[in-house]
Amino acid sequence: MLDMQGILKEYLPLSVYSAGVCEKEGDDYIEYLNEYDFSWQPDEIDGDTAQIFTGETPVIFHSERRGRVSQALIAKLNGEALRLPAISFCWGRDQSIMMADELIKGIFFSPILGVTRTPATLHDSAGQERHGYSVLSFHKVLTYARAESRLATIPVAERQLLRIKLTSYTSLYLAHQSLLARWKSMAIKDIAYDFEDKSLNLKQLMQRDSYCNHAGSRHYTSLNAYQNNE
């Protein structure tokens, strides 16, 4: 971040894209996928839907469009597995991030950060059971001052992702440049790598009434294009 002098100057926002697929068929448009297909929820327990997870037991997730296994989508996929994003958010206040295991291989978090990792099984919108994902829950939100003072002596490898407080109600995720570089080399396209300067001024972001960890939505005109990540 441009206005930070300590360790935070080595970090950039983690800003995640959502996806939508709307394909023209004849005179109609068919929406095969939207952002809610990639926002994850566990089953309700006693009327509550958990937003944060403790890592004690694996959890099964459905997309937020649960119960709507799309026959049209299944038919269109024609046996192919639906491409899932490598990074997406769980339903809630952005406390939990769903990640493909390969992205966080070898990543450990200092206990100061208050992060738990929970193995996840996903039931996607095509009705398929998917493995190889984990949920990172960030139980704590640190002020930038706290992060700079407490994490300065912590190895970078143990502080690759941070959740930083902006206001009483908003926070942003910061990813270390080395992590972003690694993900970029893995051709992970679900996140933003380039930012305007105003998005890199932490104190200015703290003055805003709202902040979104989402980079926006990528619209695909065909399911094929989405599957090929074109």
Add this chain to the structure above:
Amino acid sequence: MVNKQLNSICESHEQVQQQLAELGSYDSPCFILITSNAAQQSVRKALNVGASRAQIAISEPITLTKDTWLLVVNEAHTEVKILANEMLTLVKESGSLIWIGVFRHNSIGNPQQTLRWNVQQLQSLIQDNQNTSGLAINDFTDKRNWPGIEPYLSNKQVAASDQDEANLPLESTRKPSWLRRMLNVFSTNEKGNKSAHQEGYLNYAESVLAFPLNEELIRLAPFIVHLPAGELLWQYVLTGEHGNTIREQDILLDLDHVLVSLHAKRFAPDFFEDICDKICRSGFPEQADIFDDLDRILMPLANELLAVDEFVQQKRDCYLRILDIFYHLFDQTPFNDDLFEQLVEDEDTAFLTETEYQQRYAITESVTDELSCSQAQTLRKILDGLEYVSWLDHSIIKKIARLRRETRKTCDPTGWALQGERNEWLLAAILLAFDSREQVFDQYSAALKQLVDDHLHRAILEDFSDALKPSSTLPDGVTLWFTQFDVSATTAQAMALELGECLELVHDAGAESKAQPRYELFKSSSDFYLVLAICYWRYLAEPNELCLRVISLALALEPQATLNHLVQFYAGRRAGFESEALAQEFYLSLKNFNVIEEDLFAFNARFAQQHDSQAYAEIITQYVKFNANDKERFNRGLLRLRPHYYQRFFTDVSRLNPSFDFPTAHEYVDIFREIHRHAQRNDEEVLASYFNKADVLFVDYLEFLPEALCLPIKASQDTRFMPWPCNFAVLRLNQDHLELVVDSMNRPFDKETGHLYVLRVLILGPDVTNEAVFSIIDSLPDALQRSETIERFAVRYIEGDIAFDAFNTATKHFIDRKVYSLDIEGYSQYVGHILSVILTEKDREKRLRLISILASHPTHGQYVLADICAELYLDTLLAGGAISFDERREIEIEDLTAQGQKELEAFKAETAKQLARLYGEGEQVC
């Protein structure tokens, strides 16, 4: 007959679970649990009769056991009450016992939880009434009679089966004393080393603590002991030992490696339960949520350790050391305001100076020219809070003062990231007032003053301009008045008269008032209140003619709204003054603005009425002693209050002075107008009232049409239009289709698509002829005419010019008497209440006539009558000296002795007899 397994039965009953699962996020039905030793058939019959009397449809009850049933009813509280009471009466009359628990589910709550509470309610009811029948109702929509849910919240949310087995009473249960638990532990061989460890640190605590070990500390002990270096921390908590070691070795600092909820869940289940109970959100308690509610979570501990006794100092020190641990667990984040107040400001618990608190619980960040991170966050929070000026109270002033004491940099507007918003100018004005009070004037004070003065004038003109009637402009005289401050200027009262002609009025029902016009400018959501607050604080900082004029004008336009807004900076939210000193400060500040004596008197009366019963009694006594001229003068001020307040005041005056003439008795006309605005039937309901119930198949919103009536619609050549624009249609069932009998001229039926565009429909049975419908429509007065008829006949009846029968005949089709109640939903805040008129009416016959209207519905009326009679009866107790004035304000019917209840029943029966005489043998209401 208490069934301890009822929770388990409900949890495993498929039908019950399905019913709960079907509830949507807007559904708030009543759960009704019934236990009876009557035969199932008799119970079913009683249910049907009750439903018929309440005029509602009910589903088949779910059989839980041979003597217990569950019914889910989605109806208003009056109907549910009728259903339950009728059932109770019928089964009792048959000689059987029945217990009925009614619990309304709140749509934002958890249905499983509501059902568990319903079970708890029923079990308690049976336990308390083992040989008699009983009825318990917990319905939050019945505001007058809602008992709250405190007894249910204080019970732990244990698993249902545990609750059944434990058969927990209503009061919150705590585990047995530590001694008993220790004895229990020793009697169980399986616990082994864990018990020995637990015994070890508790025994140690017993031996070193300077005061008796208490339950709260025992519950917290395993949480502390199992922290990193927990044994050392435990010793530190108990005695203060190893404080230096703990700091030097960063033991406290490294507590930020621990997640509080996970740690508690793993090692201190009792404390984890305490956390879950207190957290406002459901689900796994999150770190930030625990932190926000830390004062509530630690409240039982604080109650023990901050109690003043011979060990006060040792206990306080122990408490501080526990807070040290939590402070570090939460990353040295400044505690919430409640904890700060507990330690520094609350006169019952405080024992630290602010400096001591800052030294212990405020992290010293590097000294720079800027606000620290946490100070910037606090400033941001304050600015956000100031945006909602109508929601403010004295706590915002305390927050601002505290931040200002922490660092002078708070007063530097260049560090605020200014957005050009009014909340920033308000903060500047408040800080400037603090500076002025302390006689501080430096470059920051100058900057604050400039920030306010650069924007205030424009904001004032903007707000007044925005509040004008459409097509009006701000008179030049007003603009000049805010700009040129001649000595011979117009007074605020004269300016209010001129401006009042142009200001937009509130158009809510009843808002038109000669004594106090209601302006949009002073509606609770108005932005003007920010400007008013800025002017107030700016004036306190330094007398300023512009601000004085704004406030004086506001006081002339709507004095009570203005005073209510200003007092909030000195009072708690919906509470009285925070202290006597603050009250004095407030009244001293008002001297700057020459508040008219009558307005100040009215304000004091209203404020004391709500917050200070002793002062209120004194004000009433003072008023009673006024001569006629003074009464008239002060009445002018009182009548500028909302009717609810001045009516209550006059009612209380007449309670202490029975010869007092209620000055607003004539307002019953306006009051009944408002009551009938709610009770008046719309066109299609009036039409429906002319037909037998069997011939009225449906009258409601089209979207609620039952499936059986979702049939094709056909118009015919006989179809007529309503004579005036409307939003309903009349149809008749004709075998396999619905025939359009009456159409809407402004939303006509589309013959091509077969689509109706109206909102509501009346569907009549096949035997109803067109002629029958048309003859009613031909003579049907429109809504305005019906309203006038109702008012005309109501007044004539109440004044004794006509009998009830005449009133009923003229209006029975126009009014839905089920709506009559002392608590009508959506009732205008600008109209008085009929109860005050009834209670103060000296003419007994007239009073009876007033009551007779409200109690005229055959089934609902008895509940209204019961409420009115209760109030009248309590007033007779006051008049007879059986209760004091203060007791009259607080007493509820449940507080009456058995003798009192009997007298009340007799009074009600006698009143009912008198009403029957008034009703006579005339036509039934419909």
